[in-house]
Amino acid sequence: MSDTEIAIVLGTRPEIIKLAPVIRACESQDVQYTVIHTGQHYSEELDAVFFEQLELPEPDYNLGVGSNSHGVQTAEMLVGIEEILQDEEPETVLVQGDTNSVLAGAIATSKLDMELGHVEAGLRSFDRDMPEEINRVVTDHAADYLFAPTVDSADLIREEGIPEDRIYVTGNTVVDAVEQHREFAQEKSAILDELELVPSEFVLVTAHRAENVDDEDRFEEILDGIARVADRFDVDAVYPIHPRAENRLDEFDISVPDSIRLVEPQDYLDFLNLESNARLILTDSGGVQEEACILGVPCVTMRDNTERPETIDVGANTLAGAETDEIVDSAIEMDGAVCDWTNPFGDGEAGEQIITEVEQSETPKELEMTPQ
Structure with missing residues (x-):
C-alpha cells in the first residue's frame, strides 16, 4: 500500500x-x-x-x-x-x-x-x-x-x-502564485532589457485559443486590431507566439503587421515581468485575465465570452470579441481605466x-x- x-x-x-x-x-x-x-x-x-x-x-x-x-x-x-x-x-x-x-x-x-x-x-x-x-x-x-x-x-x-x-x-491559487513570484520575477528576469522594452511603453499580447487562431478570417481580424492598437498608442505590441498560433500563421500564410513583435514563448518569470510592466494586455487566455487583474494592469479580452466575469465586474477587463474596430475601441476604453480595483480572487x-x-x-x- x-x-x-x-x-x-x-x-x-x-x-x-x-x-x-x-x-x-x-x-x-x-x-x-x-x-x-x-x-x-x-x-x-x-x-x-x-x-x-x-x-x-x-x-x-x-x-x-x-x-x-x-x-x-x-x-x-x-x-x-x-x-x-x-x-x-x-x-x-x-x-x-x-x-x-x-x-x-x-x-x-x-x-x-x-x-x-x-x-x-x-x-x-x-x-x-x-x-x-x-x-x-x-x-x-x-x-x-x-x-x-x-x-x-x-x-x-x-x-x-x-x-x-x-x-x-x-x-x-493564481493569487498565491503571483504573490509568491512577482518580486522574484522583477529581481531575476532580464526580459525587458533583452527585448529593449521600457515599462508602460508596450502592449502585451497572447492569442492561442482554437476558436481564434484556427479561423483564418478571425485570426486576421485580431491581428489587425492588435496592430491598430499599437499604432494608436505609438508602441510595439509584444506577442510571445504560442506554437499553435505560429503553425496557423504559416498554414494560412498570414503576414504579421510590423507593429506586432513576435517573440519566443516566455518562461513564467519573464512572462510575469512582461505582464507587470505592460501598458495594456490583449489576450484570449483566462489565466492572463486573472493575472492582469491581480497585477493592476488593464486587460482587453479578445473573445465573445469569459469564465472570469469577476474581472469585468471590478473594472479590470472588458470583452472585445474578435472584430478589429471593437478591439481598438476596447483598448482605448481600458487604457483610460483607473487601476484601483479590488482583487476578487x-x-x-x-x-x-x-x-x-x-x-x-x-x-x-x-x-x-x-x-x-
Whole structure:
C-alpha cells in the first residue's frame, strides 16, 4: 500500500503555475503527495522549464502524451492516469482548471475508490462549443471537493444542484502564485532589457485559443486590431507566439503587421515581468485575465465570452470579441481605466486552505457511509 495521500494531475503551463502553491502547501503541511504530468503541453518552452524555474520537484510520472485529437489525447491520458492511481492508491486526487488533463484525471478518479478535488471549480463561459466548458462541467459534477475561487463561482455550481457540503470557497491559487513570484520575477528576469522594452511603453499580447487562431478570417481580424492598437498608442505590441498560433500563421500564410513583435514563448518569470510592466494586455487566455487583474494592469479580452466575469465586474477587463474596430475601441476604453480595483480572487492563501480542507474534512463519500 502506497503512503501517498494526494495525487496531483497536471499537464499544461497554467496548471503547473496554479498548482505550484498546492504542491508547496503539501510540503509545508508534511502531506505525502505524487505529481502525475500528462505531458499535454509537449513544448519545453511551455512546459518542463516551469518546474525548474518555480523550484518545484520534477513530476513523479510523465505520460508524455503530447498533441492529438481531443478524443485520442484524453483516452491516452485516461489509461495512463488510471494505471498510476491504481499503483499509488492515493486518498484524494486533485485536478485544476479545464484542460483534457483535468477531464482525464476526473474520469479516472471517479471510477476508483478515491476522492476527487477540483481546484478552480465553478467557472462557466456558458459556451458549450468550447471543449473547456464541457471539461469544467463534467469535472465539477464528478468531484467530491469543489474548490471555488469566488462566491459567484460557488453560486453557479449550487444552481446546478451540486450539494453544499462539496463546495468550498478558497480563493484562486493564481493569487498565491503571483504573490509568491512577482518580486522574484522583477529581481531575476532580464526580459525587458533583452527585448529593449521600457515599462508602460508596450502592449502585451497572447492569442492561442482554437476558436481564434484556427479561423483564418478571425485570426486576421485580431491581428489587425492588435496592430491598430499599437499604432494608436505609438508602441510595439509584444506577442510571445504560442506554437499553435505560429503553425496557423504559416498554414494560412498570414503576414504579421510590423507593429506586432513576435517573440519566443516566455518562461513564467519573464512572462510575469512582461505582464507587470505592460501598458495594456490583449489576450484570449483566462489565466492572463486573472493575472492582469491581480497585477493592476488593464486587460482587453479578445473573445465573445469569459469564465472570469469577476474581472469585468471590478473594472479590470472588458470583452472585445474578435472584430478589429471593437478591439481598438476596447483598448482605448481600458487604457483610460483607473487601476484601483479590488482583487476578487482571494488573499493568496488558497493553496494552504485547499490542502487543509482535504486533510481535515470528512468528505461527502465518507459522510454517506457514516451510520446515522
